Amino acid sequence: MKKVRFAPAPTGYLHVGGARTALFNWLYAKNTGGKLVLRIEDTDAVRSTEESTKAIFDSLEWLGIDWDEGPFFQSGRKEIYRKYAQELLSKGLAYESDEVKGAHKAVIFKLPDNRKIVVRDLIHADVEFDTSVLKDIVLMKSDGTAAYNFACVIDDHLMGITHIIRGDDHISNTPKQILLYEALGFPLPEFAHVPLILGPDGSRLSKRHGATSVGQYKKEGYFSKAFVNFLALLGWAPGDNREKMSIEEIIKSFSLERIGKKGAIFDVKKLQWLNGVYIREMSLEALTSAVLPYLEESGITNKDTDEDHFKFIISLVQERLKTFSEITELAGFFFAKDIEYDESAVKKYLLKEGVAGILGKIINEIEREDAFSAAALEKSFIGVKEEMNISNSKLIHPVRVAVTGSAASPPIFETMIGIGRENCLKRLKNTLSFLNAGKFPFKIQGPGANA
């Protein structure tokens, strides 16, 4: 039985690189019918925090990654590490440091001279190191806790890990760990070092490239299934051109052999596209509940809005959404008390000859008609069009800007129905008075916003 592990240090939120490592481990376990162990590497008492641990659990849960054993905390296993350190000490393979840095004496592993260590890696070929380029390995720190390479080796052995799947950045630790496996008399596990996730400039993905924590992507309104799908395709490919894959399909096709050796740049554009694909396939119910928190948070939901009406509005923007959070931008005007206008839309469609007259006419037509349906609206629009002898677009565009504040919206009749008769009338009249006053409440353009 294969057994893998995910072993994050709780010194910050779950990084997307860590998330992918966790995912690959999880996928490997699922694919082979093996087990996944979760181990929290909190030997650094100063930097490890409970919040981080919690954030990691939250993110793993959001991603849908569960584990079969653990979580084990290294902070609770000090005695175990101490025992093995003592063993190496008494065998003469390790020595105590003379440097006094803390309450204890650090225990350090003495490296053999000029030995070649070959790391057999499932992703890379064999990688050879010479011990002459390595330094002695700290086993126990002078604060009495175990150092990474030591705790890692002992735990991986004691927990029965058969395959160590971890980031590429650990490859240079591996020869040291192999030496420790040997010294301790532990059998060697298999290693698979997956390439790192890179930022747009090709260097390791970090904060300066933008969002790096899984929590951030959740917050920005990405659907966990889309995110996982995207992550799986970063450095791994099924080999048959599939892009959108269900988690079951991914599990079924997953293999270590198909993981690439090259670092992969995190392409947010592709994530957005994939997220849009998932959103378009969501049920209205699911999408509505996914999107609701964003509307509530920005305070634009209208409590009077009934469920069906709400869903109707969601259905209008569903295919336009790339992330859940965009709902406020795309559907905010349906709920807003007073709309703000996009400056360039006003210039383009409202500040034109005859627009005031056209808006006045459509107000009349709508007021004269009791019904407020697509059919009724169409009748009103045709009425104005014929009476004023104007083209459809001469009418539709100004009305759209008048009722939404924007030049882009879902189809005009549905949009108006979503806004409601009274609100439409009110906005039309407001627009008319702004037009007369020559002054509009313009939307503040955020950075990157385009008219």
Next chain:
RNA sequence: GACCCCAUCGUCUAGUGGCCUAGGACACAGGGUUUUCAUCCCUGCAACACGGGUUCGACUCCCGUUGGGGUCGCCA
């Protein structure tokens, strides 16, 4: 700097010596549908880093160069 890893379109990748005038997806550009936007459809753009070998034949194998990345903590 030392050691290690990596190298196909801008990006993610397919490709394991002939199937390659190198395939798909994202992005981008143009067009159609929608008198808006989005969706959808069509078209286009665009790559084997370079130089040597090996071979009847190299994107695929070997060597070198260049470029990029990672690691060099009593952090993990």
